[in-house]
Amino acid sequence: MAASRLNRLLKLKPLLSSPSPSPSPSPSLRFSPIRRGFCAAALDSDADVRFPSGLDHKPSFSIRRDPKERNVQWVFLGCPGVGKGTYASRLSHLLGVPHIATGDLVREELSSSGPLSQQLAEIVNQGKLVSDEIIISLLSKRIENGEAKGESGFILDGFPRTIRQAEILEGVTDIDLVINLKLREDVLVQKCLGRRICSQCGGNYNIASIDIKGENGKPPICMAPLLPPPSCASKLITRADDTEEVVKKRLHIYNEMSQPVEDFYRWRGKLLEFDLPGGIPESWPKLLQALNLEDHDDKQSLAA
Numbered sequence: 001m002a003a004s005r006l007n008r009l010l011k012l013k014p015l016l017s018s019p020s021p022s023p024s025p026s027p028s029l030r031f032s033p034i035r036r037g038f039c040a041a042a043l044d045s046d047a048d049v050r051f052p053s054g055l056d057h058k059p060s061f062s063i064r065r066d067p068k069e070r071n072v073q074w075v076f077l078g079c080p081g082v083g084k085g086t087y088a089s090r091l092s093h094l095l096g097v098p099h100i101a102t103g104d105l106v107r108e109e110l111s112s113s114g115p116l117s118q119q120l121a122e123i124v125n126q127g128k129l130v131s132d133e134i135i136i137s138l139l140s141k142r143i144e145n146g147e148a149k150g151e152s153g154f155i156l157d158g159f160p161r162t163i164r165q166a167e168i169l170e171g172v173t174d175i176d177l178v179i180n181l182k183l184r185e186d187v188l189v190q191k192c193l194g195r196r197i198c199s200q201c202g203g204n205y206n207i208a209s210i211d212i213k214g215e216n217g218k219p220p221i222c223m224a225p226l227l228p229p230p231s232c233a234s235k236l237i238t239r240a241d242d243t244e245e246v247v248k249k250r251l252h253i254y255n256e257m258s259q260p261v262e263d264f265y266r267w268r269g270k271l272l273e274f275d276l277p278g279g280i281p282e283s284w285p286k287l288l289q290a291l292n293l294e295d296h297d298d299k300q301s302l303a304a
Contacts, residue, residue, distance in 0.1 A: 071097045071153025073174060075160070077261065078181035080250045081192035083276065085204065087181065087287060088157040094293065098151050102158035105138040106130055127246040129253065132165055162257050166264045178265040179291075180273045185251060187212065187221050192247040194225065195239060198232040205236065210279075223279035 072095055076084040085101055092099035106124065110117050116134070123130055139159060146154070160166040169175060183191075187210055194208025206226040214220035228236060241250075265271040274290055276283045288294045 071095065072155070073153050073176050075156045075169075075175055075178045075265075076158075076181065077178055077258065077265075079183070079185075079188050079254050079258075080247070081188045081195070082181045082183045083191075083283075084157045084181060086280065087179075087284070088155045090284065091291075091293075092155050095153075095155075097153040097155055098146055099155050099157060100139065100142055100146075102135055102139060102156070105142055106135075109138060121240075124241050125246070127241060127249040127253070129161060132162070132168065135159060135165070136168060160261060161254070163260045163264060166261050175265075175270060177272060178270050179287075180262055180271055182273060182275045184218065184221065187223070188251060189244065189247055191223070192242055193244060195242050196228070196236040197239065198228060199235045199237045201232060201235075203228060203232055205232070207236075219277070221278060222282075224281075226280075 074091070076088045078084045085099075085103075088101070089099045091097075106120060110120050110124070120130065120134070139156075143154065160169050190208045190210050191206060194206045196205045196207055197203070198205070204226075205228045208223070209225045210221060210223040212221045227233075241247075262271060262273075272290065274287060277286060285294065
């Protein structure tokens with residue numbers, strides 16, 4: 001039954017045909033805890049979805065829960081390399097909710113050497129986007145496993161990227177807030193090319209040292225490298241898709257698709273746009289202020 005409902009959701013007609021604009025959310029909003037649940041809504045459609053044969057997990061969802069019974073359910077938007085993972089991870093520690101990065105789910109599937117890994121490798125290495133069916137299945141599996149372990153709420157990173165994905169997500173769960181991180185493109189390219197991963201512990205680091213002077217009305221941007229501890233320094237590897245050609249292609253694809261998704265959430269009063277003023281030391285306190293969470297920083301931000 002649940003799989004059938006998901007099949008119908010994956011072929012929704014666009015929801016933007018007659019939107020009613022509403023104001024963007026105020027940065028001073030306080031977000032109340034906390035709700036559980038990730039569920040499917042029955043919608044009328046005869047459409048069907050064929051999941052890749054290499055993926056053995058077919059999504060199923062629970063019923064919707066009262067908003068007071070679950071934690072926050074937030075989404076991070078932003079170009080590849082903008083820092084969604086860094087800030088989402090810090091907020092997950094701060095608020096006690098799981099950080100679910102769809103990029104990590106894909107990489108985990110890639111490293112599994114399963115029947116889907118080769119197909120995913122070709123997609124990722126060419127800088128293309130993974131299909132909605134694959135992402136939904138991986139995301140569903142992660143959320144179901146988390147709920148079984150008692151997790152409540154989530155912060156999504158890397159999903160949705162298209163209107164179709166936003167419609168699917170809207171149909172299956174409640175999103176409280178969408179945080180759209182913004183950063184100029186020349187800085188994004190440098191950041192992406194500087195990304196490194198520890199092959200042993202999986203830690204994420206960045207060796208890029210960015211110091212761009214302000215000009216033509218643009219403010220200066222300074223970002224110190226995020227260097228690994230000595231135990232990881234000799235084990236750093238570069239992601240296969242972090243080449244200049246692939247990075248620029250990903251940015252181009254993202255920019256083409258991002259505006260409709262931003263509008264989708266802006267019209268629903270759920271979009272909070274945040275221009276990163278610099279690296280973590282400059283941006284983190286201001287992000288907490290925008291989210292009205294600065295009172296939490298002293299206790300937990302260092303743990304993030």
